Amino acid sequence: MIALILKRLVATAFVMAFVAFFVFGLLHLAPGDPAAVIAGDIATKEDIERIRATLGLDLPFHTQFLNWLGAIMQGDLGTSIFSGRPVSELILQRVEPTLALTTTTILLSVVVAIPLGIAAAWRAGSWIDRTMMGFAVLGFSVPVFVFAYLLIMVFAAQLKLVPVMGYVSPFKDLGGFLRAIALPTVALGVTYVALIARITRASMLEAINQDYIRTAHAKGLGIVPILFRHALRNASVPIVTTVGIGIALLIGGVVVTESVFAIPGLGRLTADSILRRDYPIVQGVILIFSGIYVLINLTIDIIYILVDPRIRY
């Protein structure tokens, strides 16, 4: 089992190396000269050459790549060409709210959805099941912004339980963070609760109809150990996969949403940097995102190995 996990880790390292090379190469192939952009419209040819030399952009491609890779290994993602501030600092500033919201949303979804899905599967066809699945359809079909405004109207504007908007870092004020994050979490989470509950139901329904569940009944086990011990563990592979995909979608989706609504988050940072040809930031952001995705996949793989002995061939 350890060997299998090590194998996965090595594979992950290869994937990351490939991603790094790809990110670096792609941006260099893109048209446009960052040195010219920084120098501005009135700069002379010599000015541009000087800037290029300072930034190391005149070196051969492979030297640039190796220098960059070496720096990354030490946690240095480079300096923004445009603002002159370290890339890691810029990203960190913007990444905290994004990751915080993703985490709370996924936690809420899992805690709510899995018991709901199990209950629906256990009583398939009953009113519990039908109510659950009706809710799931609603969760899929009501757009997040509609639901979000409804929540704000009720809980923030009328009941005044939580602030209407804004973000508070959990490291500064945990209570404030929880109040601020509650509505966005619920608004974003509804879709994922619906998704995960549906998958849990389908997967549990399959497990419940297996022979070993009949054996568990014949042993004299009660319904709780049968559902949560015998069935859930067998049903867990698709559920874990869905949760993983959910996390990836959430992070990716946040970038797009931010760009569209001009929210100064990580997404906005990326879009601005692309327009300014601020290579180091773009590289840093893509690298961080790829890293998170690869990490999620690695975690899912390892969970598979832990829950299902048959995968540990």
Place this chain on the structure above:
Amino acid sequence: MDQQRLIDVRDLRVQFPVEGGVVKAVDGVSWHIDRGETLAIVGESGSGKSVSALSLLRLTELGGGRIVSGEIEFRRKSGAVVDMVQQPLPVLRDIRGNEISMIFQEPMTSLNPVFTIGFQIVEAIRLHQGKSRREADELALEMLNLVRMPEAEKRLDEYPHQLSGGMRQRAMIAMSLACRPALLIADEPTTALDVTIQAQILDLIKTLQREIGMAVLFITHDMGVVAEMADRVVVMYRGEKVEEGPVEEIFHAPQHPYTKALLDAVPRLGAMRGQPLPMKFPNLEYGRDASEPATAAKPAADAAPRPADAGPLLEVDGLVTRFPVGGGLLGKPKAAIHAVENISFSLGVGETLALVGESGCGKSTTARTILRLQEPTRGRVVFGGRDITKLGRGAMESVRRQMQMIFQDPFASLNPRLSVADLIGEPLRIHNLASGKALQDRVADLLRRVGLGPEHARRYPHEFSGGQRQRICIARALALNPNLIVADEAVSALDVSIQAQIVNLMLDLQAEFGISYLFVSHDLAVVERISHRVAVMYLGQIVELGPRAAVFEDPRHPYTRKLMSAVPVADPRQRRTDLRLMTDEIPSPLKPWGFEPETLPLEEVSPGHFVMPH
């Protein structure tokens, strides 16, 4: 209730709601079991035998079944007599796995794949006996030793998929006996196992029954197993009890016509003594579906006397098939499964050669390699005088028209979304041999040949019974007028009466069209009926090959003998009394990469009868 009585079932009725009505799975059945007694309930699929068994523990409710009336009185360990039908769930749970235990047909799917064997046994012990973790661990090991599990200590930490089928069933038995139940319900416990393993498990159950002093309710369709195990027998047919009596009477003086028909349909090893040619089953009339054809009605052409001078249709020469195991993208494989190891035989026109052996012996791989559904590692397959092992895709396609295959599971091998007409017509359309009206006529003709009607063409597979589906599979195989049909366990999944009908149909078709069959099977009694010649396979090799009569009446290889002696005899008077508690299993065919086994040439012991030196 009589002091000796353990369980008394009276007028039990179990129904399953279906669209627009109910299915009466069990319809007013009564029987009883005394302490330490073995009752066998025997019947074919749909007879209600399994539902009766599940009803004792009220497990039918899991599948939506409802006990609508009747009593199931059970004497508990405390001496109290309770009616299981009326008990609330907590009482039932206290009895389940503790006073009444159950083992099931499929040992693979009946054990939870994500927990170790040890965990699953310990769980049952701790649930009912309030033992500490350590005491339970000790008892689990003791139970595994009791069921003669090889290397018991190691097995505690293993998962079900790491165990062979026989060992899984041993683990299942260990789990169900851990609380020393008064009654063990065994629902087809050996049906999915090889005969030699079956013999081991049956011996084990008998021994443990004596050691623990429990009663056994044995559910089976196999009359051989009934004769081997039961004290008394209940025969069920379509939800009703048609006959009940001591095992001797049921076998030697059956009263009800269904019991008689059932006994007649049982293929009995040795029934063909002195008969050189294949022979049809007699008396298959009782209880046929109205739509099932009366194959037995025309006793003509019992068997095709094989044309003596016809050359071989198929010659297999030194065939080897191995599956590499391990090794990555670039690395060399670490090992190989030696599925087929240097096999040679020939098959004549209009002849049936049976490949028999236990699971993992390579018989199915041999069949698949001959059709090149699996590429051989080396060796030659000559079909109709032409070496087909090196043929390209196109040429192979035209050869495949001549060779068709029928599979074990008629449910899985028919696409549920295609109509019967599409299924049977597909080979014809693929090879551009017929279309439009001509295709329709051909399909109707094929349906008639296999005993179905043209009106069946527009229906879908789920509308047919298992036997009818296998007929559809045969019609599909016949569509291209093949010379060779490879039947891979083609009748193994069917009830005995249906099995007999399909065997008869295959014999009729052989007589009519001169088809050659390569009949792959683990069932020696069926093989004895249908084949001209027999090849016994063990660990990828043919250990004995010869005319059927010679191999069955004078088996020379020790493995052939072992195989034959393991088949339960459908006669309680010939019951084996020496319980040999064997635990030996077939060795692994997994060998290090590059390993070349020594293969000895077969020796001829009598004309056409070859045996591997041993």
